[in-house]
């Protein structure tokens with residue numbers, strides 16, 4: 307909690323001047339709150355006393371109070387909104403930037419919907435806290451104290467009796483505040499989970515349609531929303547009890563004030579104007595306190611959003627500043643050695659890779675083969691520095707763990723099995739491979755790759771929008787963009803998770819040709835899914851349940867390794883299919 311308060315205070319420090327203005331506004335508001343009862347008391351008494359000169363003077367003051375109240379309210383709302391927007395904007399950028407710097411392990415253990423809920427929903431709540439709620443928390447008691455002093459001036463016995471309400475309402479707020487905070491935290495957790503599920507549902511719509519699992523999905527979502535509903539109800543009950551009891555205490559105070567006030571008029575202790583002012587002032591004593599109970603509830607809710615945000619901000623970053631892309635093509639000799647590398651995704655769980663050692667010579671073409679789940683893609687993820695491991699990986703005899711991330715990345719062009727595309731045009735998506743590339747360079751590259759269809763067959767050529775995640779393109783077109791992007795990057799080591807399933811025969815042949823051309827130009831590691839690719843390789847690594855089962859050329863392995871022979875047969879059948 308201490309950490310949260312200092313984080314929040316840092317925002318106050320950042321906007322010192324604006325908070326000072328807000329305080330000026332706040333104190334002006336308190337003065338105006340007191341000016342109105344003063345006006346009511348004096349105008350009533352001067353009218354009842356028939357003093358027209360005084361009446362006119364007080365009326366003019368009343369008009370001035372009105373004008374000031376308008377200006378005070380205008381600036382109060384303006385400044386509060388400015389602070390809330392500033393905090394939201396700043397925190398959102400900070401959080402987004404932090405997410406970009408977190409290690410990949412973080413993303414393999416969290417849900418994307420929850421992370422987006424942090425950046426959108428929780429940040430909004432914290433903005434409200436800093437702009438509105440926090441100020442109300444100070445404003446309420448200050449107004450109440452000022453009004454109370456005025457009340458004492460009017461009739462101290464009556465004021466003291468009515469003043470008993472303050473501590474009582476604070477006690478009520480404290481009792482309910484704790485449960486409010488707990489329920490709000492749990493509620494937000496459920497909201498995040500359902501947000502994740504909505505996101506997954508939208509992404510999986512074709513699967514839901516074709517497998518007719520709409521009812522199942524709706525049922526699961528129903529379960530999630532039921533939890534939200536139940537937490538909402540619990541929250542509603544606490545809010546109702548909080549508000550009901552504080553309002554009742556408030557009303558009780560008015561009953562006492564009217565009853566006793568009327569008695570004091572009867573015995574000539576106070577005037578009618580004074581009672582009017584007293585009741586108006588009492589509003590300022592009662593409502594800040596009864597409202598305070600509610601504001602306290604909102605504060606607890608906001609603090610649990612803060613907790614969630616700052617929990618993420620406390621996660622150790624992989625980078626202090628985001629690495630910039632380095633020019634990849636200038637590197638010459640590029641060999642890789644993997645020495646006794648072991649890895650598991652979760653600490654203490656089953657090893658996904660166990661004591662892997664391999665060497666890839668400069669400009670060698672290496673195929674990694676193995677059954678599904680044998681750990682092929684995981685080897686790529688470790689080469690790319692996504693996860694920490696035991697053992698050592700070296701490129702050109704340098705330990706990759708001693709390289710900066712940008713330095714490591716300059717070695718690799720990577721094509722994964724999944725295609726990662728951003729909304730934008732085909733051209734923009736290919737250009738991520740080399741942000742300096744001219745359109746003409748990209749066109750030449752596509753011509754050389756014989757991916758002309760990306761220029762000629764799409765409605766707006768390279769300016770065609772790919773849609774969210776490439777949803778507006780065919781699977782083959784998405785793969786071609788990913789491959790073209792990696793080749794445009796022109797790094798000396800090409801990591802290719804052979805995902806050529808969506809390519810037509812002609813395009814597949816074309817990719818094979820590109821890989822063949824790489825043979826003497828750059829170091830290439832292919833997770834091979836095709837017999838034709840495997841046969842091209844200089845060297846093959848056979849992986850089985852996270853261990854290297856055999857290594858060698860295709861002919862060597864066919865001669866000496868039965869496991870490989872069987873595996874290869876499966877690939878040949880796959881190719882024929």
Ligand SMILES: Nc1ncnc2c1ncn2[C@@H]1O[C@H](COP(=O)(O)OP(=O)(O)OP(=O)(O)O)[C@@H](O)[C@H]1O
Pocket residue numbers: 414651652658676677678679680681682683684685
């Ligand atoms: N993010 C992750 N968290 C936990 N386990 C994972 C994660 N990614 C992969 N695994 C597990 O690691 C093992 C190896 O996965 P990997 O993707 O490396 O296999 P692969 O050989 O590339 O398989 P395929 O041929 O199906 O692509 C699998 O058992 C998988 O369940």
